[in-house]
Amino acid sequence: MSATPAQSTSLVIRHAVSEEAEAQLFWRMRFRMIRTIVSQLYSSARLRTTLIVALSLLFWSGLFVLFYHAFYFVEHQIGGAGDPYHAQTFKLVFHLFFASLNVMLVFSSGIILYGTLFRSPETKLLLSMPVRDERTTLHKFQEALAYSCWGFFLLASPMMLAYGVVVGAPWYYYAMLLPMIVAFVYIPCSIGAVCCLLLVSKFPKFKLAIVASVAVAAVLLAGRAIWTTVSGPQMDLFGSEWFQQTIHRFRFTQQEWLPSSWLSSGLLEAGRTIDSPTETTGFDLPVVQSSMYLAVLIMNALMGHMLVVKAGKAWLRDAYSAVECAPRQRRRIRLAAIDQLLSASLSWFPKPVRLLLVKDWRLLRRDPVQWSQFLIFFGLLGLYFLNLDRFRSQGSDLSNITWVNMVSFLNLAVVGLILSTFTTRFIFPMISLEGQRFWVLGLLPLPRETILWSKFVFAALGSWLPCALLILASDLMLQIDFLVVAVHQFTCLLLCVGLASIAVGLGAIMPNFRESSPSKIAAGFGGTLNLVLSALYIILIVVCTALPCHFYLIAGRGKFTETFLHPEQWRHWLLYGTIAALVVGFIATVLPLALGLRAFRRMELE
Numbered sequence: 354m355s356a357t358p359a360q361s362t363s364l365v366i367r368h369a370v371s372e373e374a375e376a377q378l379f380w381r382m383r384f385r386m387i388r389t390i391v392s393q394l395y396s397s398a399r400l401r402t403t404l405i406v407a408l409s410l411l412f413w414s415g416l417f418v419l420f421y422h423a424f425y426f427v428e429h430q431i432g433g434a435g436d437p438y439h440a441q442t443f444k445l446v447f448h449l450f451f452a453s454l455n456v457m458l459v460f461s462s463g464i465i466l467y468g469t470l471f472r473s474p475e476t477k478l479l480l481s482m483p484v485r486d487e488r489t490t491l492h493k494f495q496e497a498l499a500y501s502c503w504g505f506f507l508l509a510s511p512m513m514l515a516y517g518v519v520v521g522a523p524w525y526y527y528a529m530l531l532p533m534i535v536a537f538v539y540i541p542c543s544i545g546a547v548c549c550l551l552l553v554s555k556f557p558k559f560k561l562a563i564v565a566s567v568a569v570a571a572v573l574l575a576g577r578a579i580w581t582t583v584s585g586p587q588m589d590l591f592g593s594e595w596f597q598q599t600i601h602r603f604r605f606t607q608q609e610w611l612p613s614s615w616l617s618s619g620l621l622e623a624g625r626t627i628d629s630p631t632e633t634t635g636f637d638l639p640v641v642q643s644s645m646y647l648a649v650l651i652m653n654a655l656m657g658h659m660l661v662v663k664a665g666k667a668w669l670r671d672a673y674s675a676v677e678c679a680p681r682q683r684r685r686i687r688l689a690a691i692d693q694l695l696s697a698s699l700s701w702f703p704k705p706v707r708l709l710l711v712k713d714w715r716l717l718r719r720d721p722v723q724w725s726q727f728l729i730f731f732g733l734l735g736l737y738f739l740n741l742d743r744f745r746s747q748g749s750d751l752s753n754i755t756w757v758n759m760v761s762f763l764n765l766a767v768v769g770l771i772l773s774t775f776t777t778r779f780i781f782p783m784i785s786l787e788g789q790r791f792w793v794l795g796l797l798p799l800p801r802e803t804i805l806w807s808k809f810v811f812a813a814l815g816s817w818l819p820c821a822l823l824i825l826a827s828d829l830m831l832q833i834d835f836l837v838v839a840v841h842q843f844t845c846l847l848l849c850v851g852l853a854s855i856a857v858g859l860g861a862i863m864p865n866f867r868e869s870s871p872s873k874i875a876a877g878f879g880g881t882l883n884l885v886l887s888a889l890y891i892i893l894i895v896v897c898t899a900l901p902c903h904f905y906l907i908a909g910r911g912k913f914t915e916t917f918l919h920p921e922q923w924r925h926w927l928l929y930g931t932i933a934a935l936v937v938g939f940i941a942t943v944l945p946l947a948l949g950l951r952a953f954r955r956m957e958l959e
């Protein structure tokens with residue numbers, strides 16, 4: 354029986370090249386793209402590249418120092434190597450840290466793959482070419498893997514190295530770090546990719562509802578665990594009973610079937626030293642145990658790779674057709690009640706600015722991926738702040754005052770760091786996301802600078818209110834002095850304004866109109882630079898206000914402070930610190946906006 358012309362063509366296309374040759378072509382293409390990007394950066398943006406590399410190394414070094422001192426404190430203050438609390442503390446930290454990152458990688462990889470696979474013009478081109486569906490899926494999955502894991506490498510690598518240095522880990526601990534990290538991140542990312550393809554192909558109408566339900570369930574479970582930890586019976590904080598109950602509540606992160614448990618156990622085993630060679634032999638040796646965990650990670654990573662290939666081969670065409678052929682419902686053009694309320698509350702702004710603010714608000718409100726993450730992180734912070742009274746001991750001794758002041762400023766720094774991640778993720782890409790529609794804004798009868806100012810006002814006002822309320826709740830729970838409360842609110846205002854200016858200014862200086870995914874824009878060169886500069890700005894502002902407040906609160910208490918720290922003297926230093934923070938905030942606000950406005954005026958709108 355002879356084949357029809359269509360069948361003959363299909364056979365020729367299917368067997369045009371082997372799978373190995375096709376993989377080599379794609380890898381050759383990727384290497385050429387990377388080489389082109391590197392050469393362009395070296396030839397046209399050498400200064401910017403050097404700056405971002407230097408700042409990234411500085412940020413990585415700061416994390417390494419922070420983790421080193423934290424592990425050093427645990428190593429020398431909690432029991433010692435033979436104490437049971439010593440091993441349990443390290444085990445709890447590693448399992449909880451990697452378990453949380455495990456969940457985040459599943460969601461982030463699935464969301465990024467959806468944007469790179471179903472919203473990219475490259476996918477449409479590849480599907481029209483004689484390329485296997487599984488190769489197209491794997492090609493876009495590798496991009497999503499890189500974009501979703503760069504933050505994990507930035508956080509995990511200094512932590513692992515610091516732990517190895519503190520505990521005096523043997524050489525094979527450092528040799529296993531890279532393969533363990535690569536194998537671990539591949540597992541949750543492959544799970545997220547398979548779930549993404551499954552939902553889009555089989556449940557196209559309910560994919561958002563399913564993702565939202567799973568996210569809400571994860572948040573509720575995490576919130577319940579945190580609530581039971583901080584609102585339990587009033588016992589000695591950080592005592593033996595509190596410690597045992599905390600380990601018991603978070604024991605679900607130590608389940609043996611979790612990939613995070615394999616990574617944590619492998620690292621802890623590899624970092625374990627043997628006091629006596631006769632105590633452990635054969636399969637009990639740390640190198641053997643850690644190698645077994647590494648083998649488990651690698652085998653499951655290969656299985657995840659196989660599942661991604663099989664899912665792409667089986668579901669890519671159906672999923673892409675479901676997205677492209679879905680009926681487009683015409684939206685009724687009307688202003689929602691919450692939009693009308695916002696527009697009325699912004700009546701003191703000029704009308705063009707008010708309309709642009711409402712437009713940005715409506716875009717944010719219609720994207721649950723953005724505001725849901727904002728609510729999750731700030732909701733967990735609010736839950737923690739509302740239970741801060743358990744961290745405050747009774748009395749007014751010097752140690753208690755020092756502890757409360759340190760915790761209050763650490764809370765302020767944490768709010769600032771979380772805010773910097775959101776300005777990098779959501780505010781920095783705002784200019785770039787206008788994309789090919791940007792020419793419409795350029796034709797509006799208003800100055801071009803108004804567009805940039807409206808985005809700055811939107812970011813500053815939108816972030817200031819929740820951050821100020823969180824800091825106020827923290828201060829009320831800690832019952833600190835009114836003067837320090839005022840300093841915290843002033844610092845919070847500087848952080849919100851400065852971080853908004855840095856994100857908007859850099860977004861105008863380094864826009865990327867060719868990219869439609871905000872995650873890829875934020876993970877690029879400009880987003881990384883924005884995150885590093887934001888972190889440095891937060892450190893400068895908090896240090897300028899925290900040290901004078903600390904010495905002001907302990908002045909006149911104790912023999913040393915009575916001699917060298919007079920309250921009146923440190924009242925002046927409190928003023929000097931506030932002025933220094935104001936100067937730093939002014940520079941961080943004015944300079945990025947000025948550079949962004951200048952670049953925005955010269956920008957060619959297409």
